[in-house]
Amino acid sequence: MSDPQAMRNITYAQAIRTALREEMKRDERVVLWGEDIGVYGGVYGATTGLQREFGTERVRDTPISEMAIVGMGVGAALLGLRPVVEIMYEDFLAHAADGVVNQAAKWGYMSGGQYRVPLVVRSPGGGGSGYAAQHSQNLEAWFAHIPGLIVVATCMPRDARGLLKAAIRDDNPVVFLEHKGHYTYKGDVPRDEEVLPLGKADIKRPGRDVTIVAWSKALVAALSAADELASEGIDAEVIDPRTLLPLDMDTILASVGRTRHLVVVSESHAYCGVSAEISAQVCERAFGELKRPPKRVGSHFVPLPYSEPMESYVIPDAARVAEAVRGLLA
């Protein structure tokens, strides 16, 4: 008998690979393709060994053809495969946006429900690695604006494994955004199978004084800030929405109802971002609960610069989050 509580301490990349491997073993309709995902195992190693295990039919290296990578995924999904395609950098989703936005998101609706598009588009984004402006963006807001898509942005190994499995099993197209700065980050993942619900937030740290909502790698900054604030007597609750469309506002509103303060943290820009959506909904639906206006923390509104001092300045860190919380509670 296996112990249902038993954990493995694995990296974020291993967690993603575990999800892909488990789903490929479970369902032969699950197929992978993308640039350098086969022999090379993906530029960040997320698909290492999968081509050896499942063969070149089910794990395919593609040419540098982002439109075809996603477009073929849509076509194959219409006929019943469950493709999980990789776009090497989130920035390159600009090439493939037609397939995601115009085709995958709309084919089911436009056909009056005749078709469904069970496609997952995985893509690493995020800065902090010195890749500068064209290999570092966080574009979740682009896709969270599109009805028909599900958008996941998560950077914890357990969440990545459980939510990727859910994404593959879902009949809707899913944009699954990973953070390239987190592939070697380790965390506990259950040995047994775990499928986590899409559209459900997770309270990563309970607290009484302020609600901090943060996703992807900004969550790490938020959790560090919460530790720092605890030593000052400020008890922060940290919520990871994990799925940005649909968005679990119930969990966020309930938390704000307890703490009466909201800070939303993202590595993406605050302007027209998902953090704007969260702040707006809290204001619309729980204005009376708030003691202060919500505060947003995001990357400064410039393309991401290369040089380390500038890049670190642009991306919000724990100190900036803590400062925002102190300012809010002051």
Next chain:
Amino acid sequence: MRSDRVEQLLAFYRGMLRIRLFEEKILDVMLPGRMFRGSSHLSIGQEAVAVGVVSALGPQDYLITSHRGHGHCLARGMDMEGAFAEIMGRSTGVCAGKGGSMHLSARDLGILGENPVVGSSAPMAAGAALALRMQGSHGVVACFFGEGAINTGAFHEAVNLAALWSLPVVFVCENNRYAISVPVDVASARAKAIHERALGYGIEGHRIDGMNVLDVYDISMAAIEKARREGRPSFLVFDTYRFVGHHTADSEHYRPKDEVLQEFRAHDPIHFVERSVADDCIVDMTELVRIRDEVRAEVDAAFARALGAPWPSPEDALGGAYVETSASFTCTGLPG
């Protein structure tokens, strides 16, 4: 006793007339009567390509097409009333009124749908073909597009992959000489030999008279069987012409009026059949008239039924953006 070839030609004649009269109803009745929204892209003049290619497909095959796809859908057997109703925006339309003229589809007939984003149907066709192959089917995917699509990146990405991975796709280019207003030789290098672009990918490319339905059928049959048996894609370029505007609101000032008239007189694919059977006294003209009368009655009846169909209720708009049956998915966080 008439030959099978004559019977086939008459069946093609009926098929082409069904498309012609369906679209003339849109142009002559629905447009002045404001019975549809947006615009509708008619294929009047291009019927031989639709009927010739689609007739060569088998029941296990699929097609995906462009905004100019009514003809392909009707040739594949789409319910005419459902198509009219869709264009009128009625709840009985093939897409329940959510798609309209540019988004007709029919899953049960292997019609993946019209894709009006020019070029984007090509990768989807390749992906569908890959699915068929991986599922052990012997199906083939026919991908229709105008010559305007051949300069998109998506088209080249898809043809490369279809050739590289031996996918059963027939890329069908309907060269009607204008991408909206821009003539093919203004947009495309070596405009007279666009079929030779296939050479760069190591697949067969052919240029065929798209106004002769029998020629269209024969080359399509060969290409489809090649795709089915050998997994080799082909690139077929059919010379054709649209006798009407790009869409129903097109002023058409980019081409001389007498060019249209000359093309119609010389190359109308429906006249072509009438001439070829009547001139040789193979079929009595009265039989052609009878077919025309039957098709007209079919179109009129379908149109009348569609016109009497109910409108969707406004709130029907809110359903169907997501498949809500997935076990892992909760819709509570969807925006209102």
